[in-house]
Amino acid sequence: MDSPPPKTVTPAPFMLGACWYPEQWPEESWRRDAGRMRDTGISVVRVGEFAWSRLQPARGELRLHWLQRVLDILHDCGLRAVIGTPTAAPPRWLLDDLPDMCLVDGEGRPAAFGSRRHYCHAHPGYRKACAQIVTHLAKKFGRHPAVIAWQTDNEYGHHGSARSFSAAAAAGFRAFLRDKYRTMESFNRRYGGAFWSLEYNDFSQINPPAFTPAGHHPLLLLDFYRYSSHSIREFNRVQTEIIRRHSPGRAVLHNFAGFLSGFDHFALGEDLDVAAWDSYPGGFLARHGPAGEQLRYLRTGHPDYAAFHHDLFRGCGRGRMWVMEQQPGPVNWAPFNAIPAAGAVRMWTWEAHAHGAEVVSYFRWRQTPTGPEQMHAGLHTPDDKPAPGHAEVAQTAAELQNLPPPAPPFNRAAVALLVDYESIWMADIQPHGDRAAFTAVLDFYRALRRHGVDVDIISPRDDFTGRKLIVAPLWWAPAAEAVGRLQKSACPVLFGPRCGSRTEDFAIPGDLPPGVLRPLLKLSVRRVESLPPHAPLAVTFTAGAKKQSAAAICWREIVRAEGAQAIAKYSDGEGEGALFASENFTYLACRPNDALLDAVLRRLLKQAGICSAPPPPDVRCRRRGGVRWFFNYGSRPARIKVEGEVMIPASAKIRNGNCTLPPAGVLAVLDKAEGA
Ligand code: GAL
Numbered sequence: 001m002d003s004p005p006p007k008t009v010t011p012a013p014f015m016l017g018a019c020w021y022p023e024q025w026p027e028e029s030w031r032r033d034a035g036r037m038r039d040t041g042i043s044v045v046r047v048g049e050f051a052w053s054r055l056q057p058a059r060g061e062l063r064l065h066w067l068q069r070v071l072d073i074l075h076d077c078g079l080r081a082v083i084g085t086p087t088a089a090p091p092r093w094l095l096d097d098l099p100d101m102c103l104v105d106g107e108g109r110p111a112a113f114g115s116r117r118h119y120c121h122a123h124p125g126y127r128k129a130c131a132q133i134v135t136h137l138a139k140k141f142g143r144h145p146a147v148i149a150w151q152t153d154n155e156y157g158h159h160g161s162a163r164s165f166s167a168a169a170a171a172g173f174r175a176f177l178r179d180k181y182r183t184m185e186s187f188n189r190r191y192g193g194a195f196w197s198l199e200y201n202d203f204s205q206i207n208p209p210a211f212t213p214a215g216h217h218p219l220l221l222l223d224f225y226r227y228s229s230h231s232i233r234e235f236n237r238v239q240t241e242i243i244r245r246h247s248p249g250r251a252v253l254h255n256f257a258g259f260l261s262g263f264d265h266f267a268l269g270e271d272l273d274v275a276a277w278d279s280y281p282g283g284f285l286a287r288h289g290p291a292g293e294q295l296r297y298l299r300t301g302h303p304d305y306a307a308f309h310h311d312l313f314r315g316c317g318r319g320r321m322w323v324m325e326q327q328p329g330p331v332n333w334a335p336f337n338a339i340p341a342a343g344a345v346r347m348w349t350w351e352a353h354a355h356g357a358e359v360v361s362y363f364r365w366r367q368t369p370t371g372p373e374q375m376h377a378g379l380h381t382p383d384d385k386p387a388p389g390h391a392e393v394a395q396t397a398a399e400l401q402n403l404p405p406p407a408p409p410f411n412r413a414a415v416a417l418l419v420d421y422e423s424i425w426m427a428d429i430q431p432h433g434d435r436a437a438f439t440a441v442l443d444f445y446r447a448l449r450r451h452g453v454d455v456d457i458i459s460p461r462d463d464f465t466g467r468k469l470i471v472a473p474l475w476w477a478p479a480a481e482a483v484g485r486l487q488k489s490a491c492p493v494l495f496g497p498r499c500g501s502r503t504e505d506f507a508i509p510g511d512l513p514p515g516v517l518r519p520l521l522k523l524s525v526r527r528v529e530s531l532p533p534h535a536p537l538a539v540t541f542t543a544g545a546k547k548q549s550a551a552a553i554c555w556r557e558i559v560r561a562e563g564a565q566a567i568a569k570y571s572d573g574e575g576e577g578a579l580f581a582s583e584n585f586t587y588l589a590c591r592p593n594d595a596l597l598d599a600v601l602r603r604l605l606k607q608a609g610i611c612s613a614p615p616p617p618d619v620r621c622r623r624r625g626g627v628r629w630f631f632n633y634g635s636r637p638a639r640i641k642v643e644g645e646v647m648i649p650a651s652a653k654i655r656n657g658n659c660t661l662p663p664a665g666v667l668a669v670l671d672k673a674e675g676a
Helices: 027-040 067-074 092-097 123-141 167-181 184-191 219-246 266-267 281-288 293-296 303-316 344-354 390-398 421-429 437-450 479-489 517-522 595-607
Strands: 015-019 042-047 079-084 145-150 253-255 275-281 321-326 357-362 415-418 455-458 471-473 491-493 525-528 537-541 551-562 566-572 578-583 585-588 590-592 619-624 627-632 637-640 645-650 657-661 668-670
Touching: 015 390, 027 067, 042 067, 042 253, 042 303, 042 357, 067 079, 067 123, 079 092, 079 627, 092 123, 092 253, 123 219, 123 303, 123 321, 167 219, 167 645, 184 219, 219 253, 219 266, 253 321, 266 303, 266 421, 275 293, 281 293, 281 303, 281 344, 303 321, 303 344, 303 437, 303 455, 344 357, 344 390, 344 619, 344 627, 344 668, 390 619, 390 668, 415 437, 421 437, 437 595, 491 595, 517 525, 517 578, 537 590, 551 566, 551 595, 585 595, 590 595
Parallel strands: 015 042, 015 357, 042 079, 079 145, 145 253, 253 275, 275 321, 321 357, 415 455, 415 471, 471 491, 491 585
Antiparallel strands: 525 551, 537 551, 537 566, 551 590, 566 578, 578 585, 619 627, 627 668, 637 657, 645 668
């Protein structure tokens, strides 16, 4: 079946897909499954992921022929394939060969065999075994005409696997430190190890920060997080290099997991063609949603969690993003696993599209009756009958035919939200009472969504030029170089509390926070405090937008203005203000509640000339090309003002310029002024 590689890896603008595990089902059913996938409107099928024991049942024994037959069938049926490398599930026999290859946790316990992700990224023998199996696969299938892409591993860092305390990781960590600090003298000086006798005589004495009775040295923790992130990237590169060598013209991607920050996703994304991710809006709500929202969005999933990750991973993929796994019904792993509302699977799919997804692929084609994850829905029930999600996928595929292909490249948003993984690590290491680093970032994102503006998520290494507003909720130790670029870009920037509060070596800046940002912000932070979450502190604006309910929560700083103008004050009169402006730069000296954040953003969006059109409370919107999309996450119908031609749904009824959007409803309006 070999043929020359396709000229381009860019797939059709939007395709639906399915994750299929043919190794679990009798071969007689394969062709029927593939035909039904095609008839449902699916064009992309992921296979091979986790199938190591079937591809290589024992050392030196390769069985690739079944996968060859699978790919041939997919090709015959006009389907395209993504091969997942099986390295997230090393087989039992490999552990006999490499008994020390397992992930070790911070209490020194090695992971047992019996699940997945039980390996250590740093283990040289395991990396070699991965290189071998990936080479076999890439050589054999790299030019197969069905293959359009490769997925490396599965969800790096998931299940607590981002940081390993194994002997291999310890050796890698020491080499990383040696390379970074060069001499022991430089290490000890930058560490500030004089306190608590934390000095070392030699790099060989340094271990990964495993269990200690009291807190670990923050810089040792941070360096270990940096090292672990680097180690995952190195591990991934072994695979991307092999795949690129043997499978020209095919996209290389990884399926990132949501709500993880154990490694720098932007850095890993630099080695990929596409950043894919796995979207489980119902599961995420149950696991991470605030109590008040769990009932409100029980059957539609959280209205902002998936969107945040779509925008994040589109940023990591430099504009290219897929949803490799999309929730098709109830999941099995959350604290509660509700059946999604009728229409929710379709709504999640179209929302991913609106945020730039090129592919949305459902996990999984059929629910498994055996083995792990039996309680996870598929597009079919275990007896092979269509599950409710199936009809929604078929409906989406039919609607896809009516949609004008969106013109690439994906729209660049006027507003960018800066996400910095190092800052998330620093805030996790030293929360000082405010335990919600990731949530703080999400709060800013959610507030921007409430205003109805589109957001790009960028890293500190991105190009800042051309944005009308950059929002940096959590940027603890900006590099001087990035600050220089920011100044040159002349973009207005909103900084959240604690920005600039540490140096790259996790020290309080010599001239106090905001350290490297002080010349921009023209203020200094003299004292800080964290507050109990139930003790909000009222904040009032000195002019303009007065908002009684605006308050600081969890964290506030006592600030001295050094040229900056105070725009809002704490009700107890402490410090010179709660919000400061200096030319293009605004500094929020506290963690804001929603009312305060809304008021601050309203003011900044207005100043930046960004037209914000807040949708009704449970509705979210997003523009892709010339199409504006609306999604109703609420449990009641919502009224949307329609300004253009309705593309989806075909049955939309417009009365007096308004359309009623049912719960879990989708509305796509082609903007007359812009065209698609
Ligand atoms: C993902 C994972 C899949 C499957 C799925 C269940 O995190 O990549 O293999 O476990 O969750 O929701």
